[in-house]
Amino acid sequence: MEKLLSIISREIGDAFEACGYERELGRVTVSNRPDLCEHQCNGAMAGAKKYHKAPFMIADEVAEKLQSSKVVKDVASVKPGFLNFNLDNEYLASYINQMKTSKKHGIELSAPEKIVIDYGGPNVAKPLHVGHLRSAIIGESVKRILRYAGNEVIGDAHLGDWGLQMGLIITELKERKPDLVYFDHEYTGEYPKEAPFTISELEEIYPCASGKAKVDEEFAKRAHDATVMLQNKDRGYTAIWNHILKVSIEDLQKNYSKLDVHFDLWKKESDAQPYIPDMVQMLKDKGLAYISNGALVVDVAKPEDTKEVPPCIILKSDGASLYQTTDLATIVEREKLFKPNRIIYVVDKRQEMHFTQVFRVSRLAELVPEDTKLQFLGFGTMNGKDGKPFKTRQGGVMRLEHLIRDINDAVYDKIMASRDEDEETARENAKIIGLSAIKYGDLSNQASKDYVFDVDRFTSFEGNTGPYILYTIVRIKSILKKFGQEIPTAITVPDGAAQKALMLDMTRFADVFAQASAEYAPHKLCAYIYDLANDFNRFYHETKILAEEDQDKKKGYIALISYCKDILETCIELLGFSAPEKM
Ligand code: ARG
DSSP: OOOHHHHHHHHHHHHHHHTTSOGGGGOEEEOSOTTTOSEEEOHHHHHHHHHTSOHHHHHHHHHHHGGGOSSEEEEEEETTTEEEEEEOHHHHHHHHHHHHHSGGGGOOOOOOOEEEEEOOOOBTTSOOBHHHHHHHHHHHHHHHHHHHTTOEEEEEOOBBOSSHHHHHHHHHHHHHOTTSGGGOTTOOSOOOSSOSSOHHHHHHHHHHHHHHHHHOHHHHHHHHHHHHHHHTTOHHHHHHHHHHHHHHHHHHHHHHHHTTOOOSBOOBGGGGGGGHHHHHHHHHHTTOEEEETTEEEEOOOOTTOSSOOOOEEEEOTTSOBOHHHHHHHHHHHHHHHHOOSEEEEEEEGGGHHHHHHHHHHHHHTTSSOTTOEEEEEEEOOEEOTTSSBOBOTTSSBOBHHHHHHHHHHHHHHHHHHHSOOOHHHHHHHHHHHHHHHHHHHHHTSOTTSOEEOOHHHHTOSSSSSHHHHHHHHHHHHHHHHHHOSOOOOOOOOOOSHHHHHHHHHHTTHHHHHHHHHHTTOHHHHHHHHHHHHHHHHHHHHHOOSTTOSSHHHHHHHHHHHHHHHHHHHHHHHHHTOOOOSOO
């Protein structure tokens, strides 16, 4: 559907043209003085010079022409030459009704692209911590937005399963249970199906081993050797590694599904390893990679760089590959499997240099076609109230599970404090509302910025929070339920300022969505639904909806708020959470 602002601009442009001026002067903006008018056009000011006329004379003529317009009304020419006006109420109602019957609220669908989005990025055998939370929340929302826009989007968790952490775990396991068959080099039989550890043991083994490696050089060396042996496909180690993967992935899936985060692919860093040898050879053949201090590197600095971009190391002097090597090989793999138009990486912004290097090598080596976009969506840190990265009260790394539990408890207490609710329902609702608190708290900030995670503020039912948005949706649901009849379809002409303001904001959906999708900016959807929820609540407080005696009016109100609920629900779905029935 054509955007309302562009329809109005055309209407005003027509009037300029009919008066003998160029139509481009008719560009309209939303008024910055809503107390005076809804929209304005400053074209007469711009045209004054060109037409050697006082701006107000031009504005007067155009205003006169617009008196009979069906799109705008109350057109006033204001000195020195502004055009102020409102949208015609009938026109607004017909526009919203058209939007309501259009697919996806009338958004413009662009040519669909194939997009890989790399997000989540958890590491196996390490518990999920809050650093992975932002990637999951932002990535999930961007994925949903791009999909809604009509693209084919593949979300990949890109599991970290290939570093020293694997050698550490294997080494520690060997110390604890040296008799396991996996460590018997003579053993040629099949390995047990059952893992020799549970997830809780695994999660305890890793920090223990990593602590040891820091103080015990000999242990660290063994862990390094175990990593190399695993990477060289030692049979027993590979079997353990497979157990680690299986146990970890099951646990990760459970945690992500609590967050309503769903990946299409669970590819791993190790999946890209087979692509490394050919890729390295190609970098050499193309004359891009050369030996420097024993390592194989590619120069990626550009003359226009304002800060130093060091050469990208492809292989260390001992021949080992690195994080960069894996990411490059993953690009080769993705190109082979999917031929995506875009690959988007939702990763901590502190990894920006890594991606700058990786993208530049990809371009130099032409790993993907020239018009394939490689984009880094870097996010800031989630801080505690002290302004430092969020920690547990004891100062340790906060596990995601615990953070979710804390939020849910806070919401549960609020529910129980405000009314009589049976415990089970309150617990269920606390989960739904808690998720909105976490996600909205995160997504309402521009992704690249750091933000303060504030349990009290995020779980408040008032103010710019997830629970407030849900509360508004639930309020509408409850009115609709009390109405008790089939929801009328036709939205009628607004009869008050609050109703009109609500309707005007509803028409902005397509525009806001277009920005959120072009800029990967879920925070724009958050700002929008906060406005919309405020508009609705103002309308609700000023209007007797169910008690309205004029039946036609009442039906119009119901149709309107029901559609308002649809838009709000579409938006929260795009943000990655949902509303309960009651609150
Ligand atoms: N596993 C990495 C970490 O925990 C994040 C992976 C991000 N994605 C990528 N393609 N490098 O830091």
